[in-house]
Amino acid sequence: MRVLAALSGGVDSAVAAARACDAGHDVVGVHMALTRNRAATRSGSRGCCSIEDAADARWAAEILGIPFYVWDLSEEFEDRVVADFLSEYRAGRTPNPCVRCNERVKFDALLERGLAMGFDAVATGHYARLSGGAAAGRPGDLSELALSRAADRAKDQSYVLAVSGRTGLSRALFPLGDAPSKAAVRAEAQARGLPVADKPDSYDICFVADGDTRGFLQRSLGVQQGALVSPDGEALGSHEGYFGFTVGQRRGLGLTRPAPDGRPRYVIETRPATNEVVVGPEELLTRRAVDADGLVLLASPEPLDDDREGWADVSVQVRAHGRAVPADVVVDAQAGTLRAELHEGLRALAAGQSAVVYGGADGERVLAQATVR
Template identity: 65%
Template sequence: MRVLAALSGGVDSAVAAARAVDAGHDVVGVHMALSRSRAEHRSGSRGCCSIEDANDARRAADRLGIPYYVWDLSDEFHDTVVADFLSEYAAGRTPNPCVRCNEHIKFDTLLERGLALGFDAVCTGHYARIDVRADGGRELHRAADLAKDQSYVLAVMGPERLARAMFPLGATASKAEVRAEAVARGLGVSNKPDSYDICFVADGDTQGFLARELGERPGEILDETGAVVGAHSGAYAYTVGQRKGLRLPRPAADGAPRYVTGIDTTRNVVTVGPETLLSVRELVGDAEVWLAPDVPATEPTACEVQVRAHGAPVAATVKRDHGRVNVALTEPMRGVAAGQSLVIYRGSRVLGQATITR
């Protein structure tokens, strides 16, 4: 197959590309330039698309003996991932930009361009497995290394994109094994630190980024009775379940800590209350993406759901209804916010995904 290998400049994508070459594929490396300020340098594990990353990707491609290109996708990234991030926070929801990046950039824009150029598949360094059934159907599963599993952020890709995806690291036992393989192959990125946090917020100050982009919008913080207990400079800067950074002038009457329990950006109000108000037993999601046609779930179906990239799955009953997903949890889940990605599993297999609305 002709394979387009996405090279981020990190160790995972480099080893994934190397394995694709070993498998006999015709591999071409491409680095996605996503930042509009590529003259900046990396700061440890934060940021992306820096000069160092592009150079590291080029050196990896040279070592593997494959062609290498840089594709400027910064406009697409800004207009989809960054714009969605800002609009979701402005509406009082809590988005996951990694989910949107995989949906719109890595397995939409990149794949679309690759297919137009005659490539058969896109290869990435994600930690997830693709199992092929006897009937040829493809299933997305958790990675063998659960500590690195990225199936949660990949669930949004849909069956058509799944058919064109390759994840060579999915069955690898540990990240240490990947780094050791990089050393053996002479790849200079073997000790490069993993990236984390939001890639386009290089300093890690999400609230500062939102304030710069959305501006200050002073408002009130109310308790569960409706009494004013504090003030904020923008309701968008808060998320359900948040405890730190509330800066309330006085504690609750019983001295118990208070958490954000609601965000109303129309009224520009943040509501806080005791931890007990954070527990929910039902979830509703829309914009459903379903990866398991053999598990229709149009009737109540036992499964597990996960609402954070590295959160614990919770047993639940799920029912699909014309693009909407209704979830009844077997035990309460705490601090769930609208806008989060709801991923549905059966064991290690990803069944589908939706965006939480309430």
């Protein structure tokens, strides 16, 4: 197959491209330039879009002996990821920009260009396992497609990939899905002579260079004075914008006095319409059900009682590195909605988060994804 390998400049994508070459594919490397700040360097960038990253990607491609290109996807990234991030916070939701980036740039935009140029599939350094589709040498074939957790659960990225959908995933290759650990991947890069073997991982939100998300939101959305209130509406303090708070947050609330019982308060809810942030005791954070829309099905629902469809005794994960919670899940494919009845309480669930359903014989297969309402 003709394979377009996304080279971020890190060790994972370099080894993934190398493995794609080993598999006999005709591989071309491409680095996606996502930042509009061409002066961004690693000393001022905690993400994956620095000038050094592009140079490291080119160096890796030279060692692998594959053609290499840099594609400017900064406009797509700004429109599909950064603008969405700000819009979601403005609406009082808590988005995951990595989920959006995987869906709208690293797959949609990259695959769109790749297919137009005659490529059969894209290969990335994500940690997840795929069967069927391009992974079985049948790009575009949906019949046996399945996305599952990576062999290394600590690095598993199936959560952020679920939103990509069956069509996109059928054209994807994840050569690191069976890697036993990140240490093993680094050792393989060292053995291959790749210069990025010891390069540190990127972290935090790549377009928030200093890691100060609240500051980024205030600079982008402006300061908006509002009130911190109790669940019954009592004014407890003030803030500079509801979008700077996340459900479950305890620190940095700026409260003027403690709770009567002396217990800490947490953010329970944000109210964009009134610019209020509701704070209260920890027990108000626990939810026993998850409602979500924008349903993405990666497996066929099973018949349940009362003519409903979904899955019994599966699990739901709402954070990239969070614990999956046992649940029964009902889906409405026509309405594009999902409801998970949790077998145990889930803490600090926020609108805008991605809910991913896992099941199958081993509990590792991704069944569906939707966005929490």
